[in-house]
Amino acid sequence: MKGTIILKGNIIDTPTKDQFRCVENGYLVAVDNEIKGVFQELPAEYAKEEVTDYGNLLIIPGMYDMHVHAPQFVYRGLGLDMQLMQWLETYAFPTESRFSDEEYARTYYRAFVQTLKKNGTARAVVFGTIHVPAAEILMDIMEEEKVGGFAGKINMDTLCPDFLREDSQQSVADTREWLERNVSKRTLVKPAVTPRFIPTCTSQVLEGLGKLVKEYQVPVHSHISEDIGEMDIVRGRYPEYAHDGAVYDHFGLLTDKTVMAHFVYPAEEELELIRDRGVTIAHCPQSNGNVAAGIPPIRKMLDMGIKVGLGSDIAGGYSPCLFRAMSEAVYLSKLKWLESGKEEDFLSVPEAFYLGTKGGGQFFGKVGSFEEGYELDALVLDDTSLSVSLDHFSLTERLERLIHVGDDRNITARYVAGEKA
Amino acid sequence: MKGTIILKGNIIDTPTKDQFRCVENGYLVAVDNEIKGVFQELPAEYAKEEVTDYGNLLIIPGMYDMHVHAPQFVYRGLGLDMQLMQWLETYAFPTESRFSDEEYARTYYRAFVQTLKKNGTARAVVFGTIHVPAAEILMDIMEEEKVGGFAGKINMDTLCPDFLREDSQQSVADTREWLERNVSKRTLVKPAVTPRFIPTCTSQVLEGLGKLVKEYQVPVHSHISEDIGEMDIVRGRYPEYAHDGAVYDHFGLLTDKTVMAHFVYPAEEELELIRDRGVTIAHCPQSNGNVAAGIPPIRKMLDMGIKVGLGSDIAGGYSPCLFRAMSEAVYLSKLKWLESGKEEDFLSVPEAFYLGTKGGGQFFGKVGSFEEGYELDALVLDDTSLSVSLDHFSLTERLERLIHVGDDRNITARYVAGEKA
Numbered sequence: 048m049k050g051t052i053i054l055k056g057n058i059i060d061t062p063t064k065d066q067f068r069c070v071e072n073g074y075l076v077a078v079d080n081e082i083k084g085v086f087q088e089l090p091a092e093y094a095k096e097e098v099t100d101y102g103n104l105l106i107i108p109g110m111y112d113m114h115v116h117a118p119q120f121v122y123r124g125l126g127l128d129m130q131l132m133q134w135l136e137t138y139a140f141p142t143e144s145r146f147s148d149e150e151y152a153r154t155y156y157r158a159f160v161q162t163l164k165k166n167g168t169a170r171a172v173v174f175g176t177i178h179v180p181a182a183e184i185l186m187d188i189m190e191e192e193k194v195g196g197f198a199g200k201i202n203m204d205t206l207c208p209d210f211l212r213e214d215s216q217q218s219v220a221d222t223r224e225w226l227e228r229n230v231s232k233r234t235l236v237k238p239a240v241t242p243r244f245i246p247t248c249t250s251q252v253l254e255g256l257g258k259l260v261k262e263y264q265v266p267v268h269s270h271i272s273e274d275i276g277e278m279d280i281v282r283g284r285y286p287e288y289a290h291d292g293a294v295y296d297h298f299g300l301l302t303d304k305t306v307m308a309h310f311v312y313p314a315e316e317e318l319e320l321i322r323d324r325g326v327t328i329a330h331c332p333q334s335n336g337n338v339a340a341g342i343p344p345i346r347k348m349l350d351m352g353i354k355v356g357l358g359s360d361i362a363g364g365y366s367p368c369l370f371r372a373m374s375e376a377v378y379l380s381k382l383k384w385l386e387s388g389k390e391e392d393f394l395s396v397p398e399a400f401y402l403g404t405k406g407g408g409q410f411f412g413k414v415g416s417f418e419e420g421y422e423l424d425a426l427v428l429d430d431t432s433l434s435v436s437l438d439h440f441s442l443t444e445r446l447e448r449l450i451h452v453g454d455d456r457n458i459t460a461r462y463v464a465g466e467k468a
Numbered sequence: 469m470k471g472t473i474i475l476k477g478n479i480i481d482t483p484t485k486d487q488f489r490c491v492e493n494g495y496l497v498a499v500d501n502e503i504k505g506v507f508q509e510l511p512a513e514y515a516k517e518e519v520t521d522y523g524n525l526l527i528i529p530g531m532y533d534m535h536v537h538a539p540q541f542v543y544r545g546l547g548l549d550m551q552l553m554q555w556l557e558t559y560a561f562p563t564e565s566r567f568s569d570e571e572y573a574r575t576y577y578r579a580f581v582q583t584l585k586k587n588g589t590a591r592a593v594v595f596g597t598i599h600v601p602a603a604e605i606l607m608d609i610m611e612e613e614k615v616g617g618f619a620g621k622i623n624m625d626t627l628c629p630d631f632l633r634e635d636s637q638q639s640v641a642d643t644r645e646w647l648e649r650n651v652s653k654r655t656l657v658k659p660a661v662t663p664r665f666i667p668t669c670t671s672q673v674l675e676g677l678g679k680l681v682k683e684y685q686v687p688v689h690s691h692i693s694e695d696i697g698e699m700d701i702v703r704g705r706y707p708e709y710a711h712d713g714a715v716y717d718h719f720g721l722l723t724d725k726t727v728m729a730h731f732v733y734p735a736e737e738e739l740e741l742i743r744d745r746g747v748t749i750a751h752c753p754q755s756n757g758n759v760a761a762g763i764p765p766i767r768k769m770l771d772m773g774i775k776v777g778l779g780s781d782i783a784g785g786y787s788p789c790l791f792r793a794m795s796e797a798v799y800l801s802k803l804k805w806l807e808s809g810k811e812e813d814f815l816s817v818p819e820a821f822y823l824g825t826k827g828g829g830q831f832f833g834k835v836g837s838f839e840e841g842y843e844l845d846a847l848v849l850d851d852t853s854l855s856v857s858l859d860h861f862s863l864t865e866r867l868e869r870l871i872h873v874g875d876d877r878n879i880t881a882r883y884v885a886g887e888k889a
Contacts, residue, residue: 124854124869124873336800339803365869374786381759382757382760393760394549396549399549435575440546447545448786450545452545454875
């Protein structure tokens, strides 16, 4: 976007994951969607520019949903007292098959994307269904609604119901055609190669997708080492590989543009592989409990230097709001702390905030922080409804309370890629 | 309340904990605050009475918050990445001391009670502070706002900051005077004897309170076996008693009008004691994670026939909404299922709903269900905002989604003790 945007308010971000950076009554300046900095006093060179004054409100970076299933929005909040396979068969597969109907896709994807937007998500990495037309509808709607990121036509050609099973060759051919048509088509939304997960993809498909990733230099989005049952299937099919990571790597699917959801049960050498390949892990705390997967060792990943962001994982998770994911990341890490005999420190609020902003943001480029040279993704938050009086609270306390207690009602304005949207 | 109330809509409750009872487009009839039944066709005898038609909305029983700290509402959502003692010293104790100021108490207790009300809570069991005037203000406000239940001036005379420590004799004397003045003063709100927990009460206070409970036949509200550190203190002070339950029982504090929060680490014989005394356990899943206590064996308690309800435990929990407690009870039980090697079945949605309605409701008398002879506590829920279309969903699916995804915006009307309020 061309032009200068200056926002005035209480500006908070996390350039480093350990602590909040706060500027009370400060100025956030961006020129042509490039942040110039956060200033206590407005630099003289911008003195004649228009300032949008948000008063006592909070201004934070955009939030990023690193793993979300668009079609599952239809049945979010349902069947969460089932076990995983029963849930997939009752809700996921029948619902996904409806997206062969373009009209249905248009209606539900619009509702889905508008819900992400209302909840403050700036950009997302999104699973679609196997259907190419629906995937393109999803991408168009994301672009229109200014929810940036990546979306995927998914691949599955085994271990799934007949009505959703692709022919292996066709699956790869369709993906190629879809990439060709969409890789440069939009500004904010690009395609990501999206094998559902290893159990539902034959090696023929994984190999074909690996080649496409190399050819088109596009991101990869899938699930990794989420659940013991899933991992057992993968071990059975690929006895020569010790873990999910090794299988994905064999097929060329682990790159620094790969995001993998969950990683609840990583092997030691799998952690190193993921770090060395520069893969981003999407931590989805609400889903980890809902599908009874377990608690991933997020502290360990952070200590090792693995890139981690947060995901809603709708509909394994039911809430599209990244505040919830931040809050629940802390919550779940406290149970991990107990589980580990108080060895693995739980996450702090700044760390959870970092994961939901810059931690995920790095996957899309320079977003999720107000450092110089970053794009302008921002949210303006009004927390006056949450307290009788704000007098007693510091800026970081106000933000902390918002993370735990706030919802879409507290979002006053949203900027994506230098544009109010 | 005198008069006949007839509500028409989709009526759902859980007379038994295992399944929903649904009457689509049914009639809920109450005369003088006594439910006559749920009917598919309106009985002829009520043909001339006024019917409030809620159309396609859902009508459920009231929800009951079995453990909540009113003063901690001031700082809900803060310090949840601290450890328990740091959190108490930073937030709980300094905040509670402010309630010596009656004006402060009036302002914040009003906001607290209105928040419970807005979130659909019909009745609650509420911790106050040590201050008698503030406790009476709290009770008055609850009565005015039609949030029924029990509230307590709390007792603490050891292991707490000087500025909140009571003289032991005075603590009991103040409680007696407060009981005397309040035990029959209000219709909906009564006093409960509320020792903070064993560590902060000398045996002199516990003994005195036990006598008052017997004399005034009032309920007891406290915490039990929540946390290893807390339990170690109790074991050290009372080596002759094997668990918290035995200590409370020694002082006559376990009756069928006792509610105890948490019970994360019950001993086998403590479970039996709690069941045999008819004590109700307040399960607070959000708090159990936030304060890193652990996961209580709720399935085991239910299997043993222990009475269990749900609590928000503000501000160990940050959400006052019992829907959240239901949702998180299922979530946490799934992690317990994993922790137990898949031995302890996780909770179903009807079970979690039962806990939040009839499970807690039994503590207040006959409320929390639409069975004949029960009082009329009810909520009317509008879920149209949660779906593009409700066509595909059964009534129980609609309720399930509301539990996970809904909030105060979905509450259209609230009835307490036969009155719209």
